[in-house]
Amino acid sequence: MRDFSNDHRWLSLNTATVRKQGDFAQIVDACARHGIRAIDPWRDQVAAIGLDRAVKVVRDAGLDLSGYCRGGMFTADDAHRQAARDDNRRAVDEAKALGASCIVLVVGGLPQYSRPGSAPSKNIGVAHAQVEDGIAELLDYAKQASMPLAIEPLHPAYAADRACVNTMRQALDICDRLDPSRSGAVGVALDVYHVWWDFELLTQIERAGKNRLLAFHVCDWLVPTKDILNDRGMMGDGVIDIKSVRAAVEAQGFAGYSEIEIFSDDWWGRPMDDVIRTCIERHRTVV
């Protein structure tokens, strides 16, 4: 396991962590100020300053991209399926232009939430099937762009409205079916927030192996959690034994960035430099 206590060279900042404090260019500037070498941008933040300018600021700053957030939302009714397909292909193109190491897939829940306007459904079995079909189709496109797809199992609290892939086992079952040769074209993005509770976490990390561990995200689970979406904790403030999970991931050979992604009304309310300073400190002490 790598020693993070002396520096933060393996810290990547997911730009959602400070999305309320500045635009994409300002976040990149802040990363330069704090010696952060990598980011994971969100599509809406990139779109807000324009893809070309985003590509330029990333290149000028010499930043790595530990991922690109996000593709997915595959669940849709017939009327919205083509739009979902086109949207995902654009996401792959953007990820390629930005030089991302993978595109993170938040796969979608029930169609009325994933693609608003879709006919309401309570059939999560159909949603599961649509997700797998959608990933399979996008995979052909992404392979041509050499852009790995990282399926992110989301916490089951998001099954209805964000992602109906909710465990490592489920994500890896999909990987096995779509890429039996383990080519590396599809894998998982493991966020400790979403999977820390799972009794199978360590065995499924082992099952994934280096080949399918495409991204590693950290934050913390607060008790109590006051808001399901936007009350995620700074590492060390909650109950997740983050170091143990990182040890398991690195035991498989993962040697990439440890990406900090915190959706939090609390942290969004603080100055960007304070948040980043705290991220760096916690990265060195508790990640």
Next chain:
Amino acid sequence: MRDFSNDHRWLSLNTATVRKQGDFAQIVDACARHGIRAIDPWRDQVAAIGLDRAVKVVRDAGLDLSGYCRGGMFTADDAHRQAARDDNRRAVDEAKALGASCIVLVVGGLPQYSRPGSAPSKNIGVAHAQVEDGIAELLDYAKQASMPLAIEPLHPAYAADRACVNTMRQALDICDRLDPSRSGAVGVALDVYHVWWDFELLTQIERAGKNRLLAFHVCDWLVPTKDILNDRGMMGDGVIDIKSVRAAVEAQGFAGYSEIEIFSDDWWGRPMDDVIRTCIERHRTVV
């Protein structure tokens, strides 16, 4: 699959559903008024009027008990373990006195939340082991009382503070280890709220079989869920396809009560008779 549309003979009311509107005796009276044949009492509600009186009101009303809530909270530090053991044995004794069909186990999360005062821990692996040890020990006692233990997998959102058994697979793995002969002494309480999201739900229901399906609870998952504990929905108001889950459970031979358990600040704020009338209506239409 049984037809519930004509009557509510298979409706059981978990007394937490109307816990703010009256004491245990008043809830039993209301059940009599509405032709409800079964309940699942909570220990604190029983304790509030005294066990002897609770036994009497249940008998006088001729009510069945589809379960007794709850045993569990097995996770504790050394200083609190004996208290947890004693407390669980008392719960079995009470369940027996009341004539419950099983005792529902909410197994506990991290020890500092399950047994307040316990030393804080982030080691969920240790919690898993303590839970299994605790169930194994209680099982010996419960068998002598012929009181089945129903492990309730709780939604992963409660893994830290209420239960670190969070899926049917996990609960059934424990059952297999503790009762390989499938004697019926230990099984699961399936609450659709906690497990509806699970891609393995239907296969794990099949794995459980009639022998291990000891209780069936219903409410609904609201989108958005405003409070993780106390914003559960009335059946039909959320996204769970309840009938499909009931069909799967009954396909295994389950022929017991469909128990309504709703933790909801919203429904707790309405008159008891209104809530019960709505429960009956929804039981007939969407359960």
